Amino acid sequence: MIEVEGLSKTYRVAAKQPGLAGTLRHFVHRRSREVAAVRGLSFAIDPGEMVGFLGANGAGKTTTLKMLCGLIHPSAGLVRVAGFEPRRRQRAFLQQITLVMGQKQQLIWDLPPLDSLRVNAAVYGLSDSEAQRRIDALAQMLELGEELTRPVRKLSLGQRMKAELLAALLHQPSVLFLDEPTLGLDVNAQARVRGFLAEYNRRTGATVLLTSHYMADITALCPRVLLIHQGALFHDGPLEQLAARLAPCRQVRLELAEPPTSEALAPFGELECLEGRAASLLVPRDRLTAVVAQLLARFEVLDLEVSDPPIEELIGGLFRDQPSAPSAG
Amino acid sequence: MRRVARALLGSQYALMLEYRAEIALWALSGLLPFIMLALWRQAPAGAHLGLGSGGLDRYFLSAYLVRQFSVVWVVFAFEEDALLGRLSPYLLQPLHPLWRYLAAHLAEQLTRLPFAAAIAALFFVLNPGAFWLPSPGGLFLAWLATLGAFAISFLLQSLIAALCFWSEKASALERLLFVPYLFLSGLLAPLAAFPPGVRAMAQWTPFPWLINFPARLLAGLPVDAAAGFGAQLAWIALLLPAVLLLWRAGVRRYTAMGA
Numbered sequence: 143m144i145e146v147e148g149l150s151k152t153y154r155v156a157a158k159q160p161g162l163a164g165t166l167r168h169f170v171h172r173r174s175r176e177v178a179a180v181r182g183l184s185f186a187i188d189p190g191e192m193v194g195f196l197g198a199n200g201a202g203k204t205t206t207l208k209m210l211c212g213l214i215h216p217s218a219g220l221v222r223v224a225g226f227e228p229r230r231r232q233r234a235f236l237q238q239i240t241l242v243m244g245q246k247q248q249l250i251w252d253l254p255p256l257d258s259l260r261v262n263a264a265v266y267g268l269s270d271s272e273a274q275r276r277i278d279a280l281a282q283m284l285e286l287g288e289e290l291t292r293p294v295r296k297l298s299l300g301q302r303m304k305a306e307l308l309a310a311l312l313h314q315p316s317v318l319f320l321d322e323p324t325l326g327l328d329v330n331a332q333a334r335v336r337g338f339l340a341e342y343n344r345r346t347g348a349t350v351l352l353t354s355h356y357m358a359d360i361t362a363l364c365p366r367v368l369l370i371h372q373g374a375l376f377h378d379g380p381l382e383q384l385a386a387r388l389a390p391c392r393q394v395r396l397e398l399a400e401p402p403t404s405e406a407l408a409p410f411g412e413l414e415c416l417e418g419r420a421a422s423l424l425v426p427r428d429r430l431t432a433v434v435a436q437l438l439a440r441f442e443v444l445d446l447e448v449s450d451p452p453i454e455e456l457i458g459g460l461f462r463d464q465p466s467a468p469s470a471g
Numbered sequence: 472m473r474r475v476a477r478a479l480l481g482s483q484y485a486l487m488l489e490y491r492a493e494i495a496l497w498a499l500s501g502l503l504p505f506i507m508l509a510l511w512r513q514a515p516a517g518a519h520l521g522l523g524s525g526g527l528d529r530y531f532l533s534a535y536l537v538r539q540f541s542v543v544w545v546v547f548a549f550e551e552d553a554l555l556g557r558l559s560p561y562l563l564q565p566l567h568p569l570w571r572y573l574a575a576h577l578a579e580q581l582t583r584l585p586f587a588a589a590i591a592a593l594f595f596v597l598n599p600g601a602f603w604l605p606s607p608g609g610l611f612l613a614w615l616a617t618l619g620a621f622a623i624s625f626l627l628q629s630l631i632a633a634l635c636f637w638s639e640k641a642s643a644l645e646r647l648l649f650v651p652y653l654f655l656s657g658l659l660a661p662l663a664a665f666p667p668g669v670r671a672m673a674q675w676t677p678f679p680w681l682i683n684f685p686a687r688l689l690a691g692l693p694v695d696a697a698a699g700f701g702a703q704l705a706w707i708a709l710l711l712p713a714v715l716l717l718w719r720a721g722v723r724r725y726t727a728m729g730a
Contacts, residue, residue, distance in 0.1 A: 241560070
């Protein structure tokens with residue numbers, strides 16, 4: 143459904159030094175430099191897949207999404223989405239895709255969402271009865287009712303996001319590009335949007351490419367993730383594989399009958415924290431079984447839990463450990 | 472396309488009604504032709520404009536009405552949408568974004584109609600001698616010419632708006648056009664008030680066809696209708712492909728900033 147090969151995007155940006163002198167120099171002799179926002183990205187996504195797109199701010203996620211939906215033209219490389227070349231923005235292509243950006247809106251601010259939905263229905267060539275049927279079905283899935291008749295400006299952030307999703311999906315696109323669709327929502331609203339997306343994917347078989355800063359979105363929805371770093375693909379595969387790749391150690395949390403000393407725990411692994419009877423150790427994956435057995439033999443263990451460190455921390459650590467390139471969004 | 476037009480006009484009209492107070496103020500702020508009328512009535516040169524008795528009053532009222540229904544602000548709306556990232560969702564729908572701006576303008580004109588009519592009625596109350604009713608044929612031609620004036624203004628500003636793909640503040644160019652528009656369109660003075668050389672030069676610009684020509688038709692003053700409509704059509708034929716070409720080239724450069 144989505145094929146990307148050697149995709150690159152380079153922007154030319156003004157290079158100006160701060161201060162008055164820098165401003166004057168820039169006015170007289172304008173200088174610019176090229177920033178590679180995306181560098182040689184290649185991947186393919188099958189129909190119906192839900193794929194998470196991860197990366198730090200400025201890693202190139204949004205730029206990639208914009209190229210995939212045809213909003214901006216690539217500097218190099220090939221892109222095909224649903225059999226079309228996105229940059230040509232043919233009508234048949236636009237009928238099949240949607241882009242939802244958590245911070246942006248397409249609904250008319252001062253009118254109820256229904257007014258915008260009527261426009262969308264006409265633009266996408268839906269008959270009145272078909273549009274009404276789809277609005278009813280999507281509104282039910284999104285738990286939207288009289289909110290559709292209230293001006294958008296009077297809706298809460300969560301209600302507005304759900305109405306935005308309804309507007310973006312009214313034409314039943316087969317490819318969804320979702321850029322931070324749960325940004326700023328409270329935990330309950332995030333969960334409802336996630337539930338809706340999973341249900342939409344199950345019912346329609348749509349392909350979904352999702353970026354989110356909330357790892358809960360990714361873990362709940364995306365069996366596969368693409369991790370992009372400084373514009374290049376760092377990982378393509380299951381989230382667990384990424385965790386294993388980023389974290390050669392697993393986290394062992396212990397609750398002991400007696401408070402241990404840090405010296406007593408040191409031989410078992412890297413001590414993360416020790417608070418009274420509770421301790422947390424990082425243990426290399428290949429030594430895990432042996433270390434757990436030794437811990438159980440050495441201490442009176444009340445509770446023991448083995449887990450991967452949170453993926454946010456792993457990814458954050460990866461980005462901290464590598465020098466950053468100029469960012470592009 | 473008819474369904475799209477109906478839906479767009481319906482939603483934009485609903486939106487404009489939300490802003491009716493602002494639109495009433497815009498209608499009021501366009502009173503410049505009445506100020507100019509007061510000045511021309513006092514000026515000795517006013518008698519030599521060849522407008523006949525009451526013609527001056529009719530001309531400036533007509534200029535006001537034509538201006539009310541040919542006001543264009545697409546460059547400002549487009550620039551804001553492009554800067555704030557609102558353009559992106561429009562570009563991802565199978566409808567040229569300019570249709571949305573066109574619908575917004577037509578809806579705004581419909582909202583202006585009662586306010587403009589009220590100001591015209593007040594004008595007649597204060598100047599009963601100036602009252603006239605255009606013939607149905609004259610009214611139809613004036614409506615066509617006003618539509619032509621609106622089309623030229625809309626295309627001219629759309630051309631400048633398309634430059635937003637290259638420069639974020641293309642609206643500054645629009646301000647450059649404002650001064651020649653003010654003088655050569657007939658808003659400050661009928662074109663007959665200018666020296667023959669300036670008049671001849673002005674004929675080759677789009678400006679006289681934006682106010683002077685439709686206003687004279689509406690006021691029932693002598694005017695070469697064939698030449699006027701011909702010039703309007705020529706400008707539309709020139710500007711329309713230029714807008715489409717520049718737009719197509721601009722979209723390739725679009726960086727979707729702010730979105």
